[in-house]
Amino acid sequence: DGTRRSALWPAATVASFTSVTIHGGYIYSTGRDGVYRQLRLRDQQLEVLQKHRPSKGLLWIEELHFTSDGDLLVLGFHADNFVVWSSRTGENVHCIPCGGGHRSWSYCSSPLVKVFAFIKSGDVMLYHCEAEPCEQQVLLxxxxxxxxxxxxxxxxxxxxxxxxxxxFxxxxxxxxxxxxxxxxxxxAAVPLAxxxxxxxxxxxxxxxxxxxDEGFGDEGLSALLFSAGGRAQIECYRLLCAGDAASESAVACQVIHVASHRLDKHWEKKKNRHKLVKMDPETRYMSLSVVPGTSTKQLPTPWKFLAAACSDGSVRIFGLLEAAQKFMLVAESFHHQRCVLKVEAFLHTWAEGERRQLLCSAATDGSIAFWDITGPIMDAVSIALLTKPVSPALGAPLVTIMAHSCGVNSLHIRETPEGQHLVASGSDDGSIHMCLLEVALGRGEAxxxxxxxVLERVSRPCAHAAHVTGIRVLQPELLLSASVDQRLTLWKRCPGELVPLSTTFFHVPDLAELDCWEVVEAGGELRYYCVLCGQGLEMVCGTASCKPSPPQEAPQ
Incomplete structure (x- = not known):
């Protein structure tokens, strides 16, 4: 329309800009901090959607080249070499000794030839490479x-x-x-992002x-993804996925980075921190669980709460305010006094509408603790609205039980039609434990x-020959467990015992985790799907039956 518009992005967010490119409706910037960023223009403001760190050794990025076949080439310098890195293969396409950066250079590529020219010691140097047939064949x-x-x-x-x-x-x-x-x-598994x-x-x-969120667009979805692991680091992303028949994967995925949190940075901002014991920078987050039932009228702002199991022996609750792109430590407890391996948050609602957010945590000693985290969550929201610091006190657990003789590596909770909760767990010693919980409101001031x-407890020693690293309650009477012994076993819950119904052998070594979901087929048949990960990835499907069947090999 002839109107001049401008948007500003603070230059302090990167070390030094080296290039800015527009591609596909997005803005891409590179810098000498080893990352390139994807941005978009929204309400006359530049908004950072995501940052990428292509190669661990590529600390100086100069330009981005988008190829005709959909690959993204990252051009930069590593030590005294000029590097061309492919985002498709995750490998260096070219590594040319030139003496490093701070020099005039130019790069041009085509399907037939690659040319790199640069000035070194006053001389113009030319690197010329013709395309050759690739002898390496990638089978998978x-x-x-x-x-x-x-x-x-x-x-x-x-x-x-x-x-x-x-x-996935x-x-x-x-x-x-x-x-x-x-x-x-x-x-086939096709990476999207x-x-x-x-x-x-x-x-x-x-x-x-x-x-x-499930109805994002006409045929897509929107999800909030939390990832965590070593160095006490949590990252949060908004994923927008929709069908795209023109792409190879038939799906387009837009990733928006929402917020980050590091415990060491949180500790540095504390007042009087010299009086406190510094947190261990090597703390690892072992498990995450989103607290359900917090998107209600009781919360005046759209909060999301997250429970984390930590290797330093603590159970921590974090709050995320997506609009402000901010994480906040809400509460923590060191009740377990040892590495916490798993957490699982669940919601209990009474007929009168009263609801409680509850949390289950499991540690390396085989103990499982249950917490009521409703109070700390509501207190955190109230205090945050007054812009006051949050007091991280989770309190004592409601109940603690000894379910196993050693570490609990898998945990799952499912509500029964009667409003009770089944808690299933698997351990390093190959055992499986289930308990039935009833939640009630205390009456009177005392x-x-x-x-x-705890209404009922049942255990199955030596259910597997190795660590039980995946477990799911499919129905109140059916339990699915997976182990490092590469067996996927279906169990029937009977009074006082767990009876094996079937065993399926899968092909993923060193199983780390599984995820399950159910699908109602066109004829009304209920099918269960599982995805297993470890040294590889595998998806299996089947129907659940209460009649025993012989072991069988899983479909790939």
Whole structure:
């Protein structure tokens, strides 16, 4: 319309800008801090959507080149070499000795030839490389450079003219998380986006769907993704996924970085910190769980709350205000006095509408603790609205039980139709434990608060020959467990015992985690799907039956 518009982005956010590029409606900037950023213009303001760190040794990025076949080439300097890095393969395409940066240079590439010219000691140098047939044949492209430690299903997306595809997020020891499409028909995993903000391994993931997120667009979804792991680091992203028949994966995914949190940075901001014991910078987050039922009229602002199991022996509750892009430590407790391996948050609602946010935590000694975290959450919101610091006091657990003889590596909670809660856990010693909980409101001043009663307990020693690293309560009578022994076993819950119904052998070594979901087929048949991760990724499906069946091999 002829109107001149401008937007400003603070230059202090990067070390030094080296280039700015517009591609696909987005703005990309590079700098000498080793990252490139994707931005968009919104309400006359530049908004950072995501930052990428392409290669661990590429600390000086100069330019970005978008190729005709959809690859993104990152051009920069590493030590005294000029480097061209491919985002598609995750490898260096070229590494040319030139003496390093601070020199005039130019690079041009085509399918037939690659040319790099630079000035060194007053001389013009030319590097010329013709395209050669690639002798390396990739039989199966890798999703990660190291083992996969965690996996979460985002949901399913319908694409016109294509079969319904499932979206997943995986985390790995290679410090990245990957958003991918796993198609049941093609049996192929296609990466959509790679998240590289972590400085250490990604050990756990959690996904939050607010009301209405499942209906993002006509055939897509929106999800809030939390990732955490080493160096006490939590990252949060907003994922917007929709069908795109023109792309190779049939799905387009937009990643928006929301917020970050590091415990060491949180400690540095504390007042009188010289009087406190400094937190361990090597603390790892072992497990995350989104607290359900907090998106209500009781909260005047759109908060999300997150529970974390920590290797320093603490259970921590974090609050996220997405609009302000801010994490806040709400409460913490060192009740376990040892590494906490798993947390699982759940919601209990009475017929009168009264509701409580509850939390289950499990540690390396085999103990499982149950907490009422409703009060700390409401107090945190009230104090935050008054812009006062939050007092991180979680209090004492309601109940603590000894479920196993050693570490609890898997945990799942499911509500029964009667309003009770089934808690299933698996341990390093190969055992499985289940307990039935009843939640009640205390009456009178002496018994005010939430009361938990354990109605039933059942355990199965030596259920597996190795660590039980995945467990799910499919139905009140059916339990699914997975172990490092590469067996996926279906159990029937009977009075006082767990009876094995079937065993399936899967192909993923060193199983780290599983995720399950159910799908109602066109004929009304209920099918269960599982995705397993470890040294690889595998998806299996089947129907649950109460009749025993012989062991069988899982479909790939």
């Amino acid at each position: 492209p890798s999703l990660h450079g190291r083992e996969i430690t965690c996996v979460r299903r985002l949901g399913a997306v319908e694409v016109p003219g294509h079969a319904t595809v499932n979206l 997020v995986t985390g790995s020891e290679d410090t990245t998380a990957c958003v991918l499409v796993l198609s049941e028909n093609s049996r 790679r998240l590289s903000d972590h400085i250490s391994s990604v050990r756990t993931l959690a996904v939050a769907m607010r009301p209405g 018994a005010a608060g939430t009361c938990l009663q």
